[in-house]
Amino acid sequence: MANDNAPRLEPRLFHPRYWASWLGLGTLWLLTLLPWRSQMWLGCQLGHLATKVLASRVKIARRNLELAMPELSVAERELLLTRNFESVGCAIFEVGIAWFWPDWRVRNLMKVEGEEHVRAAIVKGQGMLLLSCHFLTLELNARCFGLVCPGVGVYRPNTNPVLEYAQYHGRCMSNKYLVNRNDVKGMIKALRQGDALWYAPDHDYGARASVFVPYFAVAQAATVTGTATLARVKNTVTLPCYNIRTKEGYTLHIGAPLANYPQGDDVLDATRANQEIEAAVRKAPEQYMWLHRRFKTRPSPEDASVY
Structure with missing residues (x-):
């Protein structure tokens, strides 16, 4: 379903400098042939290894949990941290599932809640802004939604052309095409055409075009x-x-259209979006991408880093 601007399989992609990338993708494809539960078990083991190897990311995730959920005890946050990195390991395999599995195999693992909201929007000819967030299952979020209604994804192109080719076409397995996250006009065009647009505003993208609100x-x-x-x-x-x-697979949650949104006030609207995302994350906090420095940008340049 990719459009004419999709990356093409060109001879230059087979240059020796990219052989390691092809080897990695081939290994990932082979692993996706395993039963799902075996992949998740291996993912958990990989996550435990990651806590030993990725010390800086563990530190960031621990600090994020401390800042975001001070109501938890230290022991509770450490347990959550451990489960979070198990989920990080599982996410590696889920990329392969999202990019390489046939539709029937994905459908066998997915359940959908709220599909009626999508059907109602289609009947009315409405564009759908999918307010999402960086769960570690985000690759499968796009794949599963595409099996309900093929849509358009917002993404950051990969600088490695082999990985960019795999990423683009993998994410379009059940969707239409991808839009660069800096291409606002492209996003607006998709919505005007009545498409579903996947959008995750929960990372820290700096002070530009941002407001400071609770999260x-x-x-x-x-x-x-x-x-x-x-x-x-x-x-x-x-x-x-x-x-x-x-434990059985994946549940795609699609909520009802947000009422009275947007209101026209940047602070109120950003606060509302954060509230919706936080409510989602609290349902499965161990599956959220805590290893990103979500709170790195401070209101004033003079403010000390929270990290």
Whole structure:
């Protein structure tokens, strides 16, 4: 379903400098042939290894949990940290599942809650802004939603052309095409055409085009205002959308259209978006991408780093 601007399989991609990338992708494909439960078990073991190897990321995740959930005891946060890195390991295998599995195999593991909200928007010819977040299952979020209604993804192109080729076409296995995260016009065009647009505004993208509003227990977290900008596109509804791993597979949650959103006030709208995302994350906090420095941008350049 990729468009004409999708990366092509060109001879230059087989240069020896990219052989390691092809080897990695081939290994990932082979691992996806294993039963799902075996992949998840291996993922947990890989996650335990990651805590030993990725010391700096463990430190960031621990600090994020301390800032975001001070109501938890130290022991509770450490247990959550351990489970989070197990999920990080599982996410590696889930990339392969999302990119390489056939539709029937993905469908066997997925459940959908709230599909009626998508169907209602389609009947009305509305564009759908999918308010999502960086769960570690985000690759499967896009794949599963595409099996409900093929949509458009917002992404950051990879500088490695082999990985960019795999990423683009893998994410378009059940979707239409991808838009560069800096291409706001492309996002607006997709919504105006009545497409579903996957959008995750929960990372720290700096002070530019951001406001400082609460996110979890952090009173002033840099939050982009782009969510409300896109939600203002004519005939667009905003649907919370996220995917959670369960013991049986994955549940794709699609929420009802946000009422009275946006309101036209950047602070109020960004706060509302953060509240929706936080509510989703609290359902499975161990599956969230805590290893990103979410609170690195401070309201003032003179403010000390929280890390």
